[in-house]
Amino acid sequence: RITEKFTDIFRQVSGKAVISEKNIEDTVNEIKVALLEADVNVRVVRRFVNHTIEEARGEKVLKAVNPGQLFTKIVYDRMVSLLGDERQDLDLKGPDTVSCILMMGLQGSGKTTSAAKLGVRLKKEGRKPLLVAADLVRPAAVEQLAILGSQGGVDVYREEGSSALTVAKNGYKHAKKQLYDTVIFDTTGRLHIDEEMMAEIAAMAKAVDPVEALLVADAMTGQHAVDIAKEFDERVGITGVILSKFDSDARGGAALSLKSITGKPIKFIGTGEKLDQLEVFYPERIASRILG
Amino acid sequence: LFGKKTEGDTFFEELEDILIEGDLGALSAMEITDALREAVRAARVKDREGTLALLKDLLGEHLSTMDTVPDSERLNFFLILGVNGVGKTTTAAKLAAYYRKHHAMEAVLSAADTFRAAAIDQLLLHGTRLGIRVIHQQPGSDPGAVIFDTLESVKAKGGDIIIADTAGRMHNRSDLVRELQKIDKVVRSRLGEGLYKKLLVIDATTGQNGIRQAEIFHEAIGVDGIILAKYDSDAKGGILFSISRTLHIPLAFIGTGESYDDLKPFEKEAFLSSLLS
Ligand SMILES: Nc1nc2c(ncn2[C@@H]2O[C@H](COP(=O)(O)OP(=O)(O)OP(=O)(O)O)[C@@H](O)[C@H]2O)c(=O)[nH]1
Numbered sequence: 001r002i003t004e005k006f007t008d009i010f011r012q013v014s015g016k017a018v019i020s021e022k023n024i025e026d027t028v029n030e031i032k033v034a035l036l037e038a039d040v041n042v043r044v045v046r047r048f049v050n051h052t053i054e055e056a057r058g059e060k061v062l063k064a065v066n067p068g069q070l071f072t073k074i075v076y077d078r079m080v081s082l083l084g085d086e087r088q089d090l091d092l093k094g095p096d097t098v099s100c101i102l103m104m105g106l107q108g109s110g111k112t113t114s115a116a117k118l119g120v121r122l123k124k125e126g127r128k129p130l131l132v133a134a135d136l137v138r139p140a141a142v143e144q145l146a147i148l149g150s151q152g153g154v155d156v157y158r159e160e161g162s163s164a165l166t167v168a169k170n171g172y173k174h175a176k177k178q179l180y181d182t183v184i185f186d187t188t189g190r191l192h193i194d195e196e197m198m199a200e201i202a203a204m205a206k207a208v209d210p211v212e213a214l215l216v217a218d219a220m221t222g223q224h225a226v227d228i229a230k231e232f233d234e235r236v237g238i239t240g241v242i243l244s245k246f247d248s249d250a251r252g253g254a255a256l257s258l259k260s261i262t263g264k265p266i267k268f269i270g271t272g273e274k275l276d277q278l279e280v281f282y283p284e285r286i287a288s289r290i291l292g
Numbered sequence: 293l294f295g296k297k298t299e300g301d302t303f304f305e306e307l308e309d310i311l312i313e314g315d316l317g318a319l320s321a322m323e324i325t326d327a328l329r330e331a332v333r334a335a336r337v338k339d340r341e342g343t344l345a346l347l348k349d350l351l352g353e354h355l356s357t358m359d360t361v362p363d364s365e366r367l368n369f370f371l372i373l374g375v376n377g378v379g380k381t382t383t384a385a386k387l388a389a390y391y392r393k394h395h396a397m398e399a400v401l402s403a404a405d406t407f408r409a410a411a412i413d414q415l416l417l418h419g420t421r422l423g424i425r426v427i428h429q430q431p432g433s434d435p436g437a438v439i440f441d442t443l444e445s446v447k448a449k450g451g452d453i454i455i456a457d458t459a460g461r462m463h464n465r466s467d468l469v470r471e472l473q474k475i476d477k478v479v480r481s482r483l484g485e486g487l488y489k490k491l492l493v494i495d496a497t498t499g500q501n502g503i504r505q506a507e508i509f510h511e512a513i514g515v516d517g518i519i520l521a522k523y524d525s526d527a528k529g530g531i532l533f534s535i536s537r538t539l540h541i542p543l544a545f546i547g548t549g550e551s552y553d554d555l556k557p558f559e560k561e562a563f564l565s566s567l568l569s
Pocket residue numbers: 105106107108109110111112113114135138141187188189190216244245246247248269270271272273277376377408460462
């Protein structure tokens with residue numbers, strides 16, 4: 001556990017006038033290993049450590065009764081502040097107009113399930129959501145969303161034999177006509193390095209002008225979370241992240257990578273396969289998990 | 293990584309970074325880099341090519357491949373398992389296509405994911421597109437019963453290889469792991485003379501959690517081989533190295549896309565070259 005490791009390192013420091021370079025080196029190493037093993041991207045780890053390590057040399061730690069414990073708190077607090085964001089809530093317009101939420105992300109990340117979960121949540125909050133089945137590629141994707149929508153009591157717009165873009169546009173029109181106030185677009189899983197598919201999602205965003213473009217990312221994602229997020233943010237523009245499958249025992253360092261690189265808030269975490277298993281993101285929770 | 297730099301150090305530091313970025317994990321990357329330093333000194337290697345060759349040996353030492361040649365005398369049964377969304381259903385379809393194409397086998401798909409919305413529909417569609425028989429029941433039925441049905445169907449109508457898809461399950465859900473053990477029990481008790489392989493699908497973009505997944509599933513039912521899916525995502529799949537090293541599970545196949553052809557037997561050399569490119 002990282003607290004014990006810091007306690008060991010700083011054990012010899014307590015009462016001395018200055019922390020030795022060896023102490024600093026050991027401390028840096030401990031944080032680095034802990035964060036990397038938690039899947040935080042190596043570039044993000046570097047930045048984080050460089051900003052945090054100065055505090056290890058600081059007055060407060062040196063004079064502390066338990067420097068190791070204090071330093072742990074410094075690291076934890078820094079992580080919480082990095083992960084947090086004031087724009088935590090969905091930024092939706094009033095009920096007298098249509099707000100679009102675009103779901104996007106890699107194959108299998110949890111978009112379809114998260115879309116339905118969001119629909120259920122918004123319905124509970126008194127909104128009138130419509131799910132749009134704009135994934136026409138994956139076998140039975142439309143069926144999957146239709147089943148989830150029906151289980152959750154959320155209407156689903158579906159259309160045969162068109163392009164994803166056409167379904168999206170028609171879904172929006174349908175929402176306006178039928179007076180829904182929120183449209184949630186489920187889309188095909190795509191690789192951030194797939195030029196054609198990235199162009200498609202960018203075109204869809206342009207067409208529906210979403211107030212929320214949410215990257216759905218798997219909590220178990222490794223080092224590549226950074227590249228994935230960057231590409232989606234640059235090509236489409238991310239307004240927020242849903243970190244799915246947080247009920248796994250993955251440490252979730254991808255969260256720190258995503259937030260650190262895009263600066264965009266993590267809005268929700270997925271905590272299971274059921275439609276009520278979508279929770280608001282609390283930075284404290286992820287920070288203590290990443291730090292193990 | 294953050295320490296003082298010397299001339300030779302830079303190469304090893306950059307290498308450690310490459311291995312970390314490839315999802316080998318910090319501790320594994322450090323161990324390998326230290327071992328390489330030692331090996332380079334012992335072998336008095338001076339050039340980059342020699343160093344990389346030594347590195348490939350070090351990494352490759354722990355990677356073994358599973359024999360993917362099927363048994364032509366007995367019924368083959370492949371159970372496909374893994375956590376949610378990694379590519380099991382797609383891989384199951386690809387495997388059926390692969391064994392038909394490369395080994396002239398009659399493949400039968402078993403829709404033993406009776407839980408997730410439209411999971412059966414998804415596999416049925418693959419079956420229709422491929423012209424491969426899919427044995428299924430109603431959603432919500434017992435996965436073991438579907439497996440049993442599939443074995444009966446093969447007895448009655450023939451079939452050389454059964455590929456059974458299962459529901460995604462988190463390895464830290466003990467109830468779901470127990471369900472998997474029950475499915476395993478059904479296969480072992482009903483397959484009789486057949487050749488049984490349990491294949492764990494790992495998503496190439498997965499980080500260190502992949503090791504946990506492999507550990508738990510291996511402990512629960514014994515994993516015979518690993519299939520790395522989504523290798524086309526340009527993630528390096530470095531956790532395979534740790535999984536292989538600590539659990540000694542061989543690597544069976546690698547998935548490189550969403551088409552039926554995007555699956556081939558694991559090739560060690562190609563994987564290592566790509567990891568270090
Ligand atoms: N345990 C758990 N499973 C989840 C969560 N979110 C989604 N899943 C499961 O993950 C798998 C993939 O979810 P999908 O919603 O189909 O993912 P997707 O991004 O739409 O997949 P594609 O459309 O193929 O790209 C399914 O088995 C879901 O039930 C979560 O928060 N926890």
